[in-house]
Amino acid sequence: MELQQESLVEYGFRRVIITITAVLCALLEIVDTTIVNVALNDMRGNLGGTLSEVSWVITAYAIGNVIVVPMTSWLSQQFGRRNYFAASIIIFTVSSFLCGQADNIWELVFFRLIQGFGGGALLVTAQTLITESYPPEKRGIAQAIYGLGVIVGPTLGPPLGGYIVDNYSWPYIFYINIPLGVIAALLTVEFVRSPKFANKKSASEIDYWGIVLLAIAVGSLQYVLERGQEDDWFNDEIIVILSISTVLGFFFFIWRELTYPNPIVNLRVLKNGNLSVGTVLSFILGFGLYGSTFVIPLYTQATLGWTATQSGMLMVPAAIVTAMMMPIVGQLLQRGAKQQYLVAIGMVAFFIYSYWGYLILTPDTGKDAFFNMLIVRGIGLGLLFVPITTLALSTLKGKEIGEGAAFTGMMRQLGGSFGVAVITTFIARQNMLHRNDLVSKLDINNPAVQQRVEGLQRNFLGKGMTPEVALKSGYKILDLTVSKQALVMSYMDVFLYLGLMFLVCVPFVLWTKSGKSKVDTSAVH
Incomplete structure (x- = not known):
């Protein structure tokens, strides 16, 4: 079996083509997770849905993704990796076309679910393909190349989506997948090989x-x-x-998988120490990556009044830094740098970024204030992704690599969903707390408060309002100021606690005994 595993290593032109195909597919899948965020308003206006209905466009895709990710390894064995990968690309591409053609909101939601089924498979299979195409000593470089797609994808989505929506119309965010999907499918059929140990199950064993x-x-x-x-x-x-x-x-799923002779998800592979540590770290990485990609555009658009394209472009320099970090980190791993040291440095960098965000947020923070802070985020993510993935997969062999990749992929996606859900709830709760706190301090008999209201009233009187309407408008402005301040304080809390979560993980990462990357990679031979 190990010989079979070694025989999948590619060289020269074939390896370049397989790498490009896999990264393209990972990018397609991940960009599609975030590209629709900025188009929801247009979809709602165009298809006549409510805000909660249109948010199903995101939810359906995520559900399709997360259901199919753990099954990918099994499905690859069942149908052969090349066939399964090509079929997933075709499902993804065809459903992208159907999404663009949808006439009503529920049609779009249904096609997004199907697109999610195709897309979930792309992500994990792409990771397995890249890992297996490179010899063990070059696994760090392989994961760096794959990581480009995974880290840069969520950041590329909003500016690309914003540009398409501002200049064309929302269906084009789906049509853009079609030519890329066709190219990826053709390259897959031509160049990707399936491992020989694909052991099909009969219908009765499934x-x-x-x-x-x-x-x-x-x-x-x-x-x-x-x-x-x-x-x-x-x-x-x-x-x-x-x-x-x-x-x-x-x-019941865990009980079934541990007792059934041919489980669809091999939970026993989690006995591997490196993989179990890597799975937990992948969850935290997903939480931080998707959580911060979600909260920054939200803050810049809702509080600072930026356009979708402006807030999307803000993230681009940091994504470029991450892309530049990937090959450097891959080289460091290849030269024997310990994975857990790189992960610990990455987590500290993420903490610095978050704490920096906590310090600079105000109701009117300037664009320049974000630049250096987001560069630190880019460095942190670059140091986290590759070592976590290499750590997780480093001591797995044969088909276990695919099973391990499925676990880390699923945990990263679920971490992202948890991150967005927790942050949304947290912002709403903190907003109410801060607002109540601020209002309690606004004593109407306080001379400073009276002075502020009188100043606002005079301002409105100058615009030709009656004294009564001017006074009401003054109080309204004061109320809006309080609301805005409470919201900004909630965002500050998000940054602070997100940073602390990463900082708390540092000692646990350093205690793991699985950092000897030289030994780890040789174990795969």
Whole structure:
């Protein structure tokens, strides 16, 4: 089996083509996660849906993704990796076209779910393909190249989406996938090879119950995370029912997979120490990556009044820094740098970025203030992604690589969903707390407050308002100022706690005994 594993290593032109194909597919999948965020308003106007209906365009894609990711390794073995990868690209491309053609909101949601099924497979299979195409001593470089797509993708989505929506119309954010998907499918059929140890199961051996339980558990969890805040969490009957089905689904799924002879997800592979540490770190990375990609455009657009394109472009320099960091980190790993040291430095860098954000946020922070802070974020992410992935997959062999990649991929996606859900809820709660606190300090008998209101009233009187209307308008402006300040303080809290979460992880990372990358990579031989 190990010989089979070694025989998948490619050289020269073939390896370049496979790498380009895999990165292209990873990019397609991830850009599509965030590209629609800036187009939701246009979709709503065009297709006549409510805000909560149109947010299903994001939720459906995420649910499709998370359900299919853990199954990819099994499906690859069942149908052959090349066939499965090519089929996933075709499903993704065709459903992209159908998304652009949708006539109403629920049609679009359905096609986004199908697109998510195709897309989830692209991400993990791309990672496995790249890992297997490079010899073990070059795994760090391989993960660096793959990481480009994963880290740069979420950042590219909003500015690209903003540009397309501002200059064309929303269906083009889906049509842009079609030529790229066709090229990727043709390259896959021509150049990708399937491992020989693909052991097909007969129809009677297939773990149908495992598939059903996994879909129920993960689908329900994703729904709860995406919709919880909007639907008021456990005061909503559907959220309560789906929370129960999440817990029961996971319980029976784990029991089934550990007792069934041909499980659809091989949970036993998590006994590998490196993989279990890497899986937890992938969750935290997803939380930080998607959480901060979500909160910065939200702050710049809602509080500072920027356009979608402006807030998207803000993230680009940091993405370029991350892209430049990737090959450097790959080289460091190849030269024997310990993975856990690089991860620890990356987590400290992420803490510095978050604390910096906490310090500079105001109701009118200038664009220049973000630049250096986001560069630090770029460096931090560059130091985190490659070492975490290499650490997770470094001592796996053969088909275990695909199974391991599926776990880290799923945990990164779920970490992102948790991040966005937790941050959304946290901002809403903190906003109310800060607002109540600020209002309690606004004593109407306080001379400073009276002076402020009188100044505002005089301002409005100068614009020709009656004294009564001018006074009301003065209070309204004061109320808006308080609301804005409370919101900014909530964002400050998000940055502070996100940074502390990464800082707390540093000692745990340094305690892991799996940092000897020389030994790790030789173990794969």
